[in-house]
Amino acid sequence: MTNIQHSPVTVLGLGAMGRALAAALLKAGVAATVWNRSPGKEAELVAAGAVSARAAGQAVGGGELVVTVLLDHASVHETLDPIAAELRGKHWLNLTSTSPEQSRELAAWASGHGIDFLDGGIMAVPDMIGAEGSSILYSGSQAIFDAHRPTLELLGSAEYFGTDAGLAALWDFALLSTMYAMFGGFFQGAAMVGSAGVPASEFATRAAGWVAAMSQMLPAYGRVIDTGDYTSDVFQDLVFTKTALDTLRQAAFDAGITAEPLDGIAALVDRQVTDGHGASAFERSIEALRGQ
Numbered sequence: 396m397t398n399i400q401h402s403p404v405t406v407l408g409l410g411a412m413g414r415a416l417a418a419a420l421l422k423a424g425v426a427a428t429v430w431n432r433s434p435g436k437e438a439e440l441v442a443a444g445a446v447s448a449r450a451a452g453q454a455v456g457g458g459e460l461v462v463t464v465l466l467d468h469a470s471v472h473e474t475l476d477p478i479a480a481e482l483r484g485k486h487w488l489n490l491t492s493t494s495p496e497q498s499r500e501l502a503a504w505a506s507g508h509g510i511d512f513l514d515g516g517i518m519a520v521p522d523m524i525g526a527e528g529s530s531i532l533y534s535g536s537q538a539i540f541d542a543h544r545p546t547l548e549l550l551g552s553a554e555y556f557g558t559d560a561g562l563a564a565l566w567d568f569a570l571l572s573t574m575y576a577m578f579g580g581f582f583q584g585a586a587m588v589g590s591a592g593v594p595a596s597e598f599a600t601r602a603a604g605w606v607a608a609m610s611q612m613l614p615a616y617g618r619v620i621d622t623g624d625y626t627s628d629v630f631q632d633l634v635f636t637k638t639a640l641d642t643l644r645q646a647a648f649d650a651g652i653t654a655e656p657l658d659g660i661a662a663l664v665d666r667q668v669t670d671g672h673g674a675s676a677f678e679r680s681i682e683a684l685r686g687q
């Protein structure tokens with residue numbers, strides 16, 4: 396039993412993620428007021444003790460911490476612009492996925508209306524909220540983060556990245572970029588073995604182990620990129636990698652499938668080789684991204 400006092404929270408947006416966040420708060424005994432644009436999504440939360448508000452402006456009155464979990468940047472403005480006066484003096488936490496620039500724009504808008512602003516990037520799916528493995532990245536107002544940290548920890552591990560409101564989104568989107576490239580690679584591999592009748596679920600087991608093993612190389616890649624020295628201790632050079640990727644893509648074509656997930660990294664490698672860096676390390680591919 397803990398004696399932590401949680402401030403009342405308002406959750407605006409009861410999609411899959413908003414409902415999961417509100418449910419985790421209610422489960423821990425936090426007073427929650429909820430609102431959703433379309434009615435009908437609040438029933439379970441009300442049964443768990445939430446107060447349901449008919450209008451966003453009315454909902455804001457119920458919480459010291461106001462959380463937006465809407466579809467996108469435009470829907471945040473559509474919801475909050477008309478109730479900026481009601482938000483004045485509140486702590487606003489935006490957990491809607493917005494780009495770093497959009498998060499900074501929300502911070503500026505909030506500042507202009509006397510609202511303290513914290514942005515968050517949710518590194519979890521709704522089923523994970525409140526459970527081990529859920530993590531949320533924050534940036535913007537440190538005062539909000541510090542004041543509500545015990546409440547934020549109910550949703551997932553809480554980490555603060557700095558006063559620049561765009562930082563949490565930047566980390567969030569960088570991690571998601573890594574994730575989508577990994578999933579694209581899995582789809583490529585599953586389609587390749589699928590051409591020989593291997594079920595994707597069988598491939599998944601082996602691929603999961605392979606991805607885990609290969610991810611061990613990331614810290615060393617990071618160190619090389621940070622030094623900017625791609626010529627010492629080269630493990631696999633760009634010519635070697637180009638040959639490997641060309642052969643992989645050929646194998647995909649031979650199996651009657653395309654190789655789009657590989658095309659992106661192959662294009663970076665090709666450009667570096669064309670520019671005369673064939674003897675440099677594979678990690679130099681990042682320079683092709685920066686050069687655009």
Ligand SMILES: NC(=O)c1ccc[n+]([C@@H]2O[C@H](COP(=O)([O-])OP(=O)(O)OC[C@H]3O[C@@H](n4cnc5c(N)ncnc54)[C@H](OP(=O)(O)O)[C@@H]3O)[C@@H](O)[C@H]2O)c1
Nearest residue numbers: 408409410411412413432433464465466470491492517520
């Ligand atoms: N689901 C995930 O796995 C996950 C993971 C990380 C981050 N997120 C982020 O969390 C946010 C919410 O995701 P979700 O999964 O809850 O999405 P969702 O289930 O599609 O729900 C979208 C929510 O936004 C509301 N909405 C859409 N347009 C609106 C508008 N113009 N004005 C007011 N409300 C509007 C919807 O209201 P109606 O019910 O009226 O349509 C609904 O409450 C997104 O930014 C998403 O990227 C989600």
